[in-house]
Amino acid sequence: MLVTGGAGFIGSNIVDLLIEKNYEVCVIDSLIHGKRSNINPKAKFYEVDIRDKKVIEVFDEYRPDFVVHNAAQISVSNSVKDPVNDADINIMGTINILEAAKKCNVKKIIYPASAAIFGEPVYLPIDEKHPLDMISGYGVSKHTVEHYLKVYKSLNNIDYVSLRYSNVYGPRQDSSGEGGVVAIFCEKMLNDESPFIYGDGEQIRDFVFVEDVAKANLLAIESNANGIMNICTNNKVTVNDLFETIRNVLGKDIKATYTSEREGDIKNSYMTYKKAKDSLGWQPETTIEEGLRKTIEYYKGIKQDNNN
Ligand SMILES: NC(=O)c1ccc[n+]([C@@H]2O[C@H](COP(=O)([O-])OP(=O)(O)OC[C@H]3O[C@@H](n4cnc5c(N)ncnc54)[C@H](O)[C@@H]3O)[C@@H](O)[C@H]2O)c1
Incomplete structure (x- = not known):
């Protein structure tokens, strides 16, 4: 099993x-954003850029099936500021991985696409047939890979x-x-700071816990399924709900700072996982309260490490 980006947030949880x-795992990561400390010590690690010719040497040596x-x-x-770099990593880097996979007879590739490809939803919940309307280079590059x-x-x-x-x-x-809103709220509130909420905070989002996402990857590997499917919760959580829940878990009396809406922000977005349930037998198992508790515990640990 070979995992690229295995030093990053989602990749390291999958590893x-x-x-x-009990899978044998090899990680390729340039560490440009990921952390060495995230990499499971039982994984074999190659510090390699996915655009590098060395990728084929790693595949040749490791011979992954998946x-x-x-x-x-x-x-x-960054994809808006520097679309060339975004396309270079997300499209050209991926083609480099696909070519190595072809040469080494890889059986299956699991790929994380993104809700960023849908733009402002025309109906809710978003399913796999929802029209695409990319509004950034990132959306374009993530979707282009689906064609490849x-x-x-x-x-x-x-x-x-x-x-x-x-x-x-x-x-x-x-x-x-611009990390995830959950990570930002947790860190700010643990430091007794007031987080910013853009607009009135009533915008709806669909937050899926990383352990559930890792399970979806495992099921995608172990099943015969092929194609595109949403991984989400179909739960409608507003940014205000999120703030309240984190505040309650922390037991802190902090108020949010409301500021003007950000240009280009999508008002409401949530998605259906019916296809993943039918094809993979996957469904989200972690409630938002449980997921936030585990996340807060993690950030508390980091804060303690930094203080020691
Ligand atoms: N976080 C989300 O909510 C979300 C949503 C949809 C899709 N995704 C996708 O999931 C994947 C993982 O995202 P994440 O949130 O864990 O991000 P992350 O930045 O934590 O992980 C990405 C990893 O890729 C590595 N990397 C970047 N460029 C590289 C290169 N050229 N060569 C080798 N390694 C390189 C980074 O060092 C990092 O460890 C990405 O493909 C992302 O587009 C994430």
Whole structure:
């Protein structure tokens, strides 16, 4: 089993689950955003850029049957500032991985796509047939790979599952810069700071816990399923709900700072996982309260480590 981006937030959680299930795992990561400390010590690690020619040497040496391809440039705003870099990593880097997979007879690739490809929803909940309306280079690059996966399936018979995640949250998510809202709220509130809420906070999001996402990857590997499916909860959680729940779990009397809406922010978005349930037998198992408790425990641990 080879996992690219296995030092990152989602990738490292997938690696941990695979190792727990006794798979032999090899990680490729350039560490540009991921952390060495996230990498499971039982995984074999190659510090390699997915665009590098060395990728084929790693595949040749390791001969994986399955590839979970997580490595990516993940910042929407960076994709707008520097679309060439975004396409270089997310499209050209992925083709490099696909070529190595072809040469080494990989059986199946699991790929994380994103709700960023839907733009402003025209109906809810979003299903796999929902029209696409990319509004950033990131959305375009994440979706372009879905076309390549289909082409490699038809030309080279490499199976694939593209998992379109809603908003993933949980331990190891980066809270710096434009990291996930959950990570930012947790870190701010643990430091007794007031987090910003853009607009009135009534915008609806679909937050899926990273351990559930890791299970979807495992089921995609172990099933005969092929194609594209949403990984989400279909739960409607507002940003205000999220803030309240984190505040209650922390037991802190902090007020949010409301500020103007961000241009381009989508008002409401949630997705249905019916296809993943039918094809993989997957459904989210973690409630938002449980997921937030586990996430807060993680950030508390980090804060304690930093203080020691
Ligand atoms: N976080 C979400 O809510 C979400 C939603 C939808 C899709 N995704 C996708 O899931 C995947 C993982 O995202 P994440 O949130 O864990 O991000 P992350 O930044 O924590 O993980 C990405 C990893 O890829 C590595 N990487 C980046 N460029 C690389 C390169 N050129 N060569 C080798 N390694 C490289 C980084 O060092 C990092 O460890 C990405 O493909 C992302 O597009 C994430």
